[in-house]
Amino acid sequence: MEIQWLAVLPGIFTGLVLGLTGSGGAIIAVPLLVFGLHTTIAESAPITLLSIAVSAAVATCTAFMRGIVRYRAAALIAATGMLVAPAGIWIARQLPDLLLTVLFAVVLAFAAGYMYRLGRRFVQPALLEEASYPPCQLSLESGHLIWTLPCAKGLLFSGMATGFLSGLLGVGGGFITIPALRKVSNLPMQSLTATALAITALISVAGAVSAASMGFMNWLIALPFTGGTIIGTLTGRRYAHHFDEAKLQYSFVILAWCISLGMIVKVIYSINFLALS
Template sequence: MLLSLTDFIVILIGAVVGLIMGLTGAGGGILAVPALVYAQGWSMQQAMPVALLAVSAAAAIGAIEGLYRKLVRYRAAMLMAVAGSLPTLLGVQLAHRLSQQWLMLAFALILCAVAVRLVLQLRTPDNADGPRSALAHINSSTGRFEWSFKTGAVIASIGAVSGFMTGLLGVGGGFVIVPMLRHYTNASMHVAVATSLLVVSLVGSMGVGSALLSGASLPLTLSAFFVITTVGGMVAARRIAVRLPPHQVQIIFICLLACVAASLFYRVVN
């Protein structure tokens, strides 16, 4: 069967989304949603469930690989997923009440804020950022979080914020989880990325379910193409990511955020 131009574009977008997710632990949804809006002529509300389905599936594959390499802090990931469940539902409901332009503007402003925060973090070496400013600490001997009420509150808050963004913007939430883990804990970039992928897979699945219950529909053939190629890109990227220094991974993420934000601002004003 010959592929149409639309199918080819979807395959290309899916592969790029998977690569970005594998390298950064985020960026899949924030790239997939605007890419589908541009390529398919969809509204953001139409693109969200398709993007979120692919992002969740690819994140699950990346999380399994992270668990194998013992990079995932799975207790923290489970807490973030539980804390993000109700905010995800609230975000979905709000998204259906906002106009297309307001959603795009909110999306772009959030991306800019995250990019600025990550640029500031680049001034601090990866192995020295935790002890000075972290609210939640990973024990260097055990590789696990030192659990306390404060640690639980920090992790749950990150999950709640990412869950709300997942429902509102149709993204996996990794673009919130990664920088917040880096800022409020002493997790390395690679640990933050791997843990983020597990949370994205769990919360993203809830987001897809919420969207479908709210009346969203998924074009089956296009969605299947998108999921398969996104997963393929994720698998390839995770093999590359472990060979890249955390500093380079963070720079890639910042450049991605800036490019997507600029394109959304352009779309809003035009």
């Protein structure tokens, strides 16, 4: 069997989304692999984790140099996620692909809705007053999170949820970690995105290594797809400042809802096809 070089093209598109928005690479990658290269959700998840791990690591290095990564929170969430991710990978192999597709579409639609509401809060600061105080508060003096027991519990729970979904559906990207961090902390958006990228890189590495060790990694697709993702990420990061952040966020949400709807339609079509055959 030969390397499927066509996988470079969806990889580039995935990287562009990740580079421009700082999140959403996984939710673009999985449908592109499913629809474009006819892989299953279970096959796509490890490939996605590998490509997102490498791309997120590249983007995290720059953010770390700027000092905006909350590395202790990222380390705690990522460590928890790393322990849980292999369980998600194993369970994904036991479930039918149609059920995994439905789960992916539901999680995608929910996360897109949350990010839409989050975007409105940043565009309209008055809406922030309606939000409850999260358990992890940022110290105005040091610029670091104030560690308390409720804060640690919130971060641990976020890590478990992120790690499990990462392994199960290959969605270890910012569209899971950003809502999770926003739920438990009051980090500013710039630091939130940077910390989410660091978490994404660490958890995705663990998931990709686990999948490879279990023999679930399709390297013939994974290698060119990952190469394309790196190219797209670097290109997106280079030109991201030319675009309005709010418009990018809303465009991403609309795209996510469209993908979710498309995957539901795919499931309905598959069920009807099976019923007629």
